[in-house]
Amino acid sequence: MEEILSNRRPEYTLRQLIAYFFKLGYSGFGGPVALVGYMHRDLVEKRKWISEEEYKEGLALAQLAPGPLAAQLGIYLGFVHYRILGATLAGIAFVLPSFMMVVVLGMAYKLFGGLPWMQAVFYGVGAAVIGIIAMSSYKLTVKSVSKLKGKAIRANWLLWVFYLTGLVVTVLTRSEQVLLFILAGLIYMAVKAPPRWMTITRSPMSLFLLAGAGFWDYKPGMLSKIGLFFLKAGAFVFGSGLAIVPFLHGGVVTEYHWLTEEQFVDAVAVAMITPGPVVITVGFIGYLIGGFPGAAVASLATFLPCYLFTILPAPYFKKIAKNTSIKAFVDGITAAVMGTLVGAVIVIAMRSIKDIPTALIAIAALLVLVYFKKLQEPFIILIAAAIGLILKLVL
Numbered sequence: 001m002e003e004i005l006s007n008r009r010p011e012y013t014l015r016q017l018i019a020y021f022f023k024l025g026y027s028g029f030g031g032p033v034a035l036v037g038y039m040h041r042d043l044v045e046k047r048k049w050i051s052e053e054e055y056k057e058g059l060a061l062a063q064l065a066p067g068p069l070a071a072q073l074g075i076y077l078g079f080v081h082y083r084i085l086g087a088t089l090a091g092i093a094f095v096l097p098s099f100m101m102v103v104v105l106g107m108a109y110k111l112f113g114g115l116p117w118m119q120a121v122f123y124g125v126g127a128a129v130i131g132i133i134a135m136s137s138y139k140l141t142v143k144s145v146s147k148l149k150g151k152a153i154r155a156n157w158l159l160w161v162f163y164l165t166g167l168v169v170t171v172l173t174r175s176e177q178v179l180l181f182i183l184a185g186l187i188y189m190a191v192k193a194p195p196r197w198m199t200i201t202r203s204p205m206s207l208f209l210l211a212g213a214g215f216w217d218y219k220p221g222m223l224s225k226i227g228l229f230f231l232k233a234g235a236f237v238f239g240s241g242l243a244i245v246p247f248l249h250g251g252v253v254t255e256y257h258w259l260t261e262e263q264f265v266d267a268v269a270v271a272m273i274t275p276g277p278v279v280i281t282v283g284f285i286g287y288l289i290g291g292f293p294g295a296a297v298a299s300l301a302t303f304l305p306c307y308l309f310t311i312l313p314a315p316y317f318k319k320i321a322k323n324t325s326i327k328a329f330v331d332g333i334t335a336a337v338m339g340t341l342v343g344a345v346i347v348i349a350m351r352s353i354k355d356i357p358t359a360l361i362a363i364a365a366l367l368v369l370v371y372f373k374k375l376q377e378p379f380i381i382l383i384a385a386a387i388g389l390i391l392k393l394v395l
Contacts, residue, residue: 010081012049017086018093021074024276026097029125029381030132031278031348033341035070037136038377040143043077054080056144060330061317063181063337067234067306068244068279071095075310087311095303098276099283103295105270106287117389122269124388125381127358129272130349131365132377137342144334158188162332163339170343181333181340188332195325222290223297229256230282230301244279244302258289273385275378279303357391 020042028035036059043050050058058080062072071094078090145159146152153160162184169180189195229251233244245268252258259267267288271281279302286298353359365380 010049012047012081014082014086014089017049017078017082018089021078021090022093022097024074025094026101026275027376027378028275029377030129030136031272032069033133033140033345034129034136034377035277036073036341037133037140039070039073039077040140050077050080052143056330056334057317059144059337060185060333061310061313063333063340065306065309065313067303067309068277070277071279071303072306072310075307076314079311079314084311087307087314091303091307095277095280095299098274098280099295099299101274101276102270102280102284103287103292105274106284106295109266109284109288119266119269120389120392121385122273122388123354123358123392124361124384124386125273126348127353127361127388128365128380128384130345130353130362131367131369132380133345133348134362134366135369137338137345141338141342144338158191159331159335162188162335163342166336166339167343167346168339170340171346181336184336185329185331185333188335189325189329192328192331193324195323223293225256226286226290226294227297227301230286230298231305233282234302235305245281248282248285252285252289259285263288273381361387 024035024038024042028038030037040055044052044055055077058073058076061076062069065072071091074094075087075091078086078088080086082089141163142148145163146156165184166180233247233251249264253261253264264285267281267284270284271278274280280299282298282302283295287295290297349362353362361384365384368375368380369377
């Protein structure tokens, strides 16, 4: 088993890794695009705990498997040096802080009957998030595809084709298309490092393959229904929170009528203004449906498939990733993934930037990150939240 894991001796302890993901869980704002960017910045560039190659392998595997992207990448990075124990504890540490936050917010929601102040906060926060994830997307693009220079772009023109294709498809469909990633990987593998089975056939290859807060308030039989629905959400939805939101809406609002349209919108707002994975909105939704048991079941059911789909293929993925053909396959997938993530930024911007003030907040957040690099993202989020509240009171 040891040879299929990283050959490097870990430069950090398991406790340090858990502490990092716990901190990221309570301070990492901006959704999947920003979170995977933070992991690259902190674990690859600054601490050098994870190599660039290991990070790219984890990102490719996370995008291929169904479930929330950032959580899957965190689980894989925990697996790199500390195997199943590291993957399990990293995943729990990453999700736990935001889960506790949405449970508390769910209690407040049931106690006070709504969150009008949250919409005012989201007015500023949603716009600032655009600037944060735009900067993360730029850094990831330069690292994963190529630098934005003529010579580099010409040398990697096919990767840029995959990148732009992923971007356009995401903007048009509002979701990530896993078949596109697989196709990009196969094409790039065939062009750059075709394996033996490709060269032997010589025939055209087919590439398309608490009481007042409702803490313990749930109806008999409801938990099994919640578990089954959110298990499907975790198992059959690929990519980021953007992909899972339409699936959740179709189930909890349209099909089962567990929530009203307004409650569902509030649930998405909660996920956006809390740190950690955007998909933690399932915890808030589960709480509104069935109290704390509903929140726990919904969260466990959603994240269980992504955990299994990450740790089961991880050992074999690490082993075969050394093959030049597989490396080309991963490079092709990664280029399409980066384009898709940038497309997700555009989709979020179209929903969050509603007027001139929100556009100015987004631009200001981006400029602050460019010119004041020591200023941390949570402070930008807090400032944006305050601006949103002030503007809503004034306007």
